[in-house]
Amino acid sequence: MMRRERRPRPRHWKTRPTAMTIWAARHRQPDLRQPFNLELHTSWARVFLAFVTGVTLLSLFGQWTTIFDINPAFHPFCYFAIAIITVGLFVEVDTRGTMKVLWNLGVVWLCGIFIWMMDQALFNGIITAGVGQDALSIAIAIFTIAVIFAASGRLQLSIILASVLWYLLGAANFLVYTFRGDPLFFGDLLALRTALDVSDGYRIEFTGNFVAGTLMLGALMVLALWTQRDLSGLGVRRKRILQGSVLTACVVAVACFMGGNTEAYYYSWDAQSNDYLYSFGVNIKMLNIKRPEGYDKKTVESITQGAKAEAEGINQRATGKKPTVIAVMNESFSDLKAVADFKTDVDYMPFYHSLQENTIKGNLYVDVLGGGTCDSEYTFLSGNTTAFVPDNARPYQLYVKENTPTLVSTLNDQGYTSHAIHPGAPNAWNRDSVYPDFGFTDFYTGDDFYLNENESFTRSLISDQATYDQVVRLYENRGTETPFIFDVTIANHGGYEVMTEDLEPVHLMNMKGSYPMAEVYLSLIKKADAEIQNLVTYFSNQSEPVVLVFFGDHQPTIEPAFYEEIMGKPMSEWTEEELQKRFVTPFFIWANYDIPEAEVGDLSVNYLSSLLLRTAGLKETAYNAYSLDMAKTLPVISKKGVKDTQGNYYALGDAEKQLDALGDYHMVMYNNLFDAKHRCQDVFHLDQGMTDLSEEKK
Secondary structure (H helix, E strand, O other), rough: OOOOOOOOOOOOHEEEEEEEEEEEEEEEEOOOOOOOEEEEOHHHHHHHHHHHHHHHHHHHHHOOOOOOOHHHHHHHHHHHHHHHHHHHHEEEEEEEHHHHHHHHHHHHHHHHHHHHHHHHHHHOOOOOHHHHHHHHHHHHHHHHHHHHHHOOOOOOHHHHHHHHHHHHHHHHHHHHHHOOOOOOOOHHOOOOOOOOOOOOOOOOOOOOOHHHHHHHHHHHHHHHHOOOOOOHHHHHHHHHHHHHHHHHHHHHHHHHHHHHHHHOOOOOHHHHHHOOOHHHHHHHHOOOOOOOOOOHHHHHHOOOHHOOOOOOOEEEEEEEOOOOOEEEEEEOOOOOOOOOEEOOOOOOHHHEEEOOOEEEEEEEEEOOOOOOOHHHHHHHHHHOOOOOOOOOHHHHHHOOOOOOOHHHHHOOOOOOOEEEEEEOOOOHHHHHHHHHHHHEEEEEEEHHHHOOOOEEEEEOOEEHHHHHHHHHHEEEEOOOEEEEEEEEEEOOOOOOOOOOOOOOOOOEOHHHHHHHHHHHHHHHHHHHHHHHHHHHHHHHHOOEEEEEEEOOOOOOOOOHHHHHHHHOOOOHHOOHHHHHHHHHEEEEEOOOOOOOEEEEEEHHHHHHHHHHHHHHOOOOHHHHHHHHHHHOOOOOEOOOOEEEOOOOEEEEEHHHHHHHHHHHHHHHHHHHHHOOOHHHHHHHHHHHHHHHHHHHHH
């Protein structure tokens, strides 16, 4: 009788002799080479190590401990990481076939979440940015793993490298943010401005959130060990197909990220409110500025040839005594009647309305509303519109480099000494880095004002009057120097809920609705109007020539219903031209000597510094002359649209196609802002400035 042979068990179902198989799920498939198989193995050594590690980590990171000061909102994520590390030490996972694919995909997705949590812990220890940012951050983390995997074909290595890369970037960002108060972005890496060249006086203190981020890295290393090391079991052909598919998916993802409006979620004012991974990715996108069609340096030289000759003639005649130049950008200063008319019990801008003699006035078009002060500031100082940069891209944070041509450099080249004033945080909008690049000699910040116990306040903010007193001190202590003083006020900043005792109330009349925020705002404008009158009165009594420009950076954020009532229809029915009325503020240029009076009507802020130089009778660059010539054709260029001198309104995209002058202006501005290597220096600098640049290169 023949014995029946026993069919052997498949080789890959064997358990390891040194481990305990504590759970296994198997499903036979016709092709035994690809079973649906998941096994968990452990040993007594693993059990002991997992127990000790879990207890230790819980004692260090639990809510009941005070060893590390971790944001309470982050404790659940710490427990999640501890669970992953403990389970990873407790069991070894063995997968086969379809289960291996599903398992690895799940681990990669989980790694994306942990990388996101890790960098949030390193950055700020909060998870509050919003679903859009969070989802994009996780996608960026998974994308990093996918790119490395497409290149190497090793999933385990890809997770480890991506995790370590983002940990190092997060740690560097932690240090940079600690030192300079601004995150580390891709643009900093390109410019080698990692801010690690800080003074020796800084003391590094690693926070509990930083340690929590390191805990997340540990969880990521455990997750990496749960994946397949390489793709040797697939064969060369299948391996190449998989890598190619992943690479294709990465290319599609990049195209979607760069082509979509992914920066819409970015909040540039408060960097810490953004997810770090998302911010880093958006920064890369914002640095990728498309060249205007037909752009090259020779074209720019040809476009500005006439302006060079014009500027040369003007500069030969600019031989008179140089006046002191003062520029005041007043926080949220605007006349809401620029949108539509309404009645109040008192005039909230009596001084502005009365100012006529030796004054040029007009309506200033800006690109921001309710915030984004730095855009108006940058556009005024540089003469470059922000119409051609991405939404939420702040030039102060992204594009300003050393030797950037501005009003400051133009005045410095004529012997001026430039001072900046802003009674807020010095690192707000990266000013403490930008101002030295522009050429300001000193910068007076909130730190300087709060040291004065007798300083005046509007609500809880440093008053306009306090900054004007500093302007006067700089003027009176000028010695033999001719000063340029740039003052960015803060008193009218948002937060219009409460009418404080230091304000003279302004009341709306004949309104159907109640708008307390609008009334508080108008009361602030009345006080700001009175305080700028004090500054003008002081300089009107000085014998030395002084020219002063005053303008608002943007309109406020108040009740939308107020705007809808004065317009007589909901905002959803406003035309683009009507919407642009919310981007208008008043300006004036005044001198304590004779200048031609004028009402210039509409003007965008990119032209204002050129108009200031021309009014003061000072030397100007070819770019200034070119800008003023442009203003005769297109007095308004903004993100919202373009206006010509006939009052015709064009959407920005349509305008560049229809108006050759706008396309030319775009190329000149691009050469100045984005093509510094090939910048036409004789267009943007005076002769003296060009000489200084040549000496620096030597």
